Amino acid sequence: MVALGGAHVGAAAVSEVEAVHLMHSAIDAGITFFDNCWDYNGGRSEERMGQALGVLGYRKRVFLMTKFDGRDRRTATAQLDESLRRLQTDHVDLWQMHENIRPDDADHLFASGGAIEAMLAAQQAGKVRFLGFTGHKNPAYHVHMFEVAAQNGFVFDTVQMPLNVMDAHFQSFEKHVIPVAQQTDTAVLAMKTFGDHHILDARVVAPLQMLHYSMNLPVATVVTGIDSMATLHQAVTAAVSFRPLSEAQVASMLARSAPLSIDGVTERYKTTHEFDGTIANPEWLGAPL
Numbered sequence: 001m002v003a004l005g006g007a008h009v010g011a012a013a014v015s016e017v018e019a020v021h022l023m024h025s026a027i028d029a030g031i032t033f034f035d036n037c038w039d040y041n042g043g044r045s046e047e048r049m050g051q052a053l054g055v056l057g058y059r060k061r062v063f064l065m066t067k068f069d070g071r072d073r074r075t076a077t078a079q080l081d082e083s084l085r086r087l088q089t090d091h092v093d094l095w096q097m098h099e100n101i102r103p104d105d106a107d108h109l110f111a112s113g114g115a116i117e118a119m120l121a122a123q124q125a126g127k128v129r130f131l132g133f134t135g136h137k138n139p140a141y142h143v144h145m146f147e148v149a150a151q152n153g154f155v156f157d158t159v160q161m162p163l164n165v166m167d168a169h170f171q172s173f174e175k176h177v178i179p180v181a182q183q184t185d186t187a188v189l190a191m192k193t194f195g196d197h198h199i200l201d202a203r204v205v206a207p208l209q210m211l212h213y214s215m216n217l218p219v220a221t222v223v224t225g226i227d228s229m230a231t232l233h234q235a236v237t238a239a240v241s242f243r244p245l246s247e248a249q250v251a252s253m254l255a256r257s258a259p260l261s262i263d264g265v266t267e268r269y270k271t272t273h274e275f276d277g278t279i280a281n282p283e284w285l286g287a288p289l
Contacts, residue, residue, distance in 0.1 A: 001221060001239040002211070003189070006036030006066070008225035010045025022226060023052035027061050029236045035191075035223045036087070037067040037098055038079045039277050039284060046086035054088040064089065067098035067134060068115070069278050071108040075286025076118035080127060094158060095119065095128035099278045100135030106148040109133075116154070132158030136192060136269040137276075139176040146180050155184045160223070162269065163190035165213050165253050166199050169261035171270050178218060187220040194224070196275060198266045204256045211238035213253055216245040 004026050009019040023034070034053075036046050046066065053059040066083045070076035080095065097109055097119070110116050122128045133156060135142055142161060149156060159181050161173040168174050181188050193214045194200035200207060214222045215238065226232045260266055269275040278284050 002235045003033035003221040003223040005223050005225040006045045007040045008227040010041035019048045020052045033221045034062045038083050050088035063093045065094035067096045069284035070286040072286040073117040076115035094130045096132040101137035106145040110152050130157035134160035136162050139173045142177045156186050158187045160189035162192035163214050164193050165257040166261040166266050170264045190214045190219045190222040202260045
């Protein structure tokens, strides 16, 4: 119901000892979905997660996901091998293409020599179990990914996207992508419940309500950043206290968030490049196709 975000456990403000303790505490509290990415904090997020999962049998207790940036087969394969080394495991349960944030990312993924070849080969080799993609920019790019996948006879197992109390009002993934994902029974992973703090700072509803809004959608899990025992407690509390929201409750939240969602002011990942790692570091994408 709730997943531990990998970016926060690799943050410089969190020590290695604290990060490992947080991850062990999260698993012991019942959080069994761990999110990560090859590029988070220069690899530190995966390294710390590997340290946490490499002891006391914790690896067997989690569904482990990481992401890659490479758009060509060779780069994606190399990034997976590095991720497996850092995570101290021989496989991940879910491997996702990161940052579907360009109108032609889907075309590059499925091109000859594209990363889809690495994804299928890794799955065949037992290095990954399930395959998906993520993105936070424009729901049209996600819809296009589903269209190109269908043209190539492929169905994604998962799709990750921003889903929060602001999203419904501006370039909405909730309105435009969830229905498409449901047509192929693709599991929806929610992220950016707090909008990288901008939605949280808007204070339209309490943090628990923000998490409950995302959990109320047809999602498999809600990925949230956990960088302290307080945020861990908040995530667990949100999960155990959740009850399906009424239409009136949802309408009330959306009415309060609407005035602060104009032009995506609280969803800057949609409107700026501040959160686009592969824009700032195009070399992560690999060779042009």
